[in-house]
Amino acid sequence: MKRLTNNEILPWKRLAPENLTVVTEFLLLGFSNLQELQFVLFAVFFYLYMTILCGNIMIVIVILLQHNLHTPMYFFLGVLSVSETCYTFVILLKMLLNLLSMLRTIFFTNCAIQMFFFLSFAINTCLLLGVMGYDRYAAICHPLCYPILMNWRTCRLLAATCGVNGLLMSVVGTTLVFILPFCNSNKINHYFCEISPLIHLACGDTHVNEMIIFICGVLVLVVPLIFVCISYGFIVSTILRIPSRAGKGKAFSTCASHLAVVIVHYGCASFIYLRPSSKVISDKDQLVTVIYAVITPLLNPMVYSIRNRDVQIAF
Template identity: 45%
Template sequence: MPSRNINLQKENKVKNTETNVTNMKDFVLLGFSDIPEFHCLLFAVFFIIYMIILLGNGIIILITRVDSTLHTPMYFFISNFSFLEICYVSVTLPRMLMDLWTQEGIISFSACATQMFFFLVLGATECFLLAVMAYDRYVAICNPLHYPLVMNHKFCIQLVAASWISGIPIQIGMTVQIFTLPFCECNQINHFFCDIPAMLKLACGNIFVNEMVVYLCAVLFVTLPFLLILVSYSRIISTILKLPSNTGRTKAFSTCSSHLIVVVLFYGSAAINYLKPQSNQYKGIDKLLSLFYTILTPMFNPMIYSLRNKDVTEALRRVLPKSLAMRDNRS
């Protein structure tokens, strides 16, 4: 009888927890609540970073559209990548700025799910677009005679469209399976946005299957494109090393170095965050890694592509004086 009463109490506790879960309407993003004395400083820093991201990527989009010398497949992909970075960072950073300003961090269930969905879709798009850009460099260096035929405008549009669309169905399923988990009574997300690892830590019961689904999706959207990039660059490096002149090798390496740096920054931090075992130890590491690939990488991308690229710097010299002159004439 005592054991039966204990079992009934456990069952009632589980039912009460499930009731609380179904009635849960809000989450609380803890963000940087452990360092409230630095909220004003963090707000100022992240606001400046957001402005740099918008301005830097916006300038790249502008010059690749205005300057006719940059109307090539490579810069078509770079301009799309810059637009993607603006969308990608806008999913998380404005919300984080608002939470730092209000010091509340309350986010509704639906808003949290929406944020996760767009974050996952844009993250998958970035992985695929980086792979497409690697393929573009592969064709340009390994098959230069066929480059204009292979990378025609129609095919480039199809590659970009596929990068944007291909991840949507799976990421819808991923978001649904995360937000249909039985969450515990605690609604505090130890993160600055609704990310999968942080949400899994709130789930109750056995979530082994859900974690395996996350790993499989990470392999599909992170590891597989990364392997395609590695294959492309192994062929590229092999071809470059066979070039007869040092000048040709230097020029070929310079066209690929910017893309390689972006790949290492993005994939390195994202892969560690999603493929490492989930643990409550070193909780701050997840936030630092997320800050790196969600905010810092989009900020560095315009600098990497502009400062290391002669075509872009020359286009800036041509476009910016014209824009300033037009503004002066209007005034």
């Protein structure tokens, strides 16, 4: 069967009563300019996906089975692993199928569902990273009050709050995109249903929608990042007062690793969602999205858990 090119016309329109053409399905163009590398890309992303899946699932199982890991820090690590496993599943599975497919289409409804679940789990992950920063601040800066500050009721409440806020903000973001009329091109310059490329395809006025999405992005990305940086500022100040040089080195190593992953995650996501206008779309967006949607879920198990001695012993 002949592989379709980007310029070939697909049966993606239907005629509306007002004689307007309305999009009923989208064509995902992500990596379509690398036709000769499709199988190589499939092998690479399949390996990364299986590594993310196995690493995060193993961490969750170990945390559940080992009683000595039933602490607030590992509770949030377990929730983070579940969230990252889910949002990589939402985008990578469809991307892997498209890399082997000759027809890279996705129905309008399925596109909305994919965006909703991706945003929900991605926002949940961003908020969880902020909560984990507070957990480390409480543990290092206020060790005597830590059992009170981070009791199990508080931990469950914080985790539930992150999940609920992720769902609510995902509903807002998905609704703001899909209430727009799509009556021109159906070609999404991405490998999944991302906000910016879809708004770029809309044929109506998108300024209000973009402004609300921008404000939501600030609340989800900038506020938690500032919170994490402030928390680590207090943590570093406390570490500097540790008399043991070995203790300082170990604490700094752990904090630097955690903070590096957090900054990469928030930085790449901010590049995508905090730009003045969605009209500026480039192929670099796909690479940046790969970093925060694939690479950071791959690094988090290593940085937060596998390098941790307690988890190594548990394994």
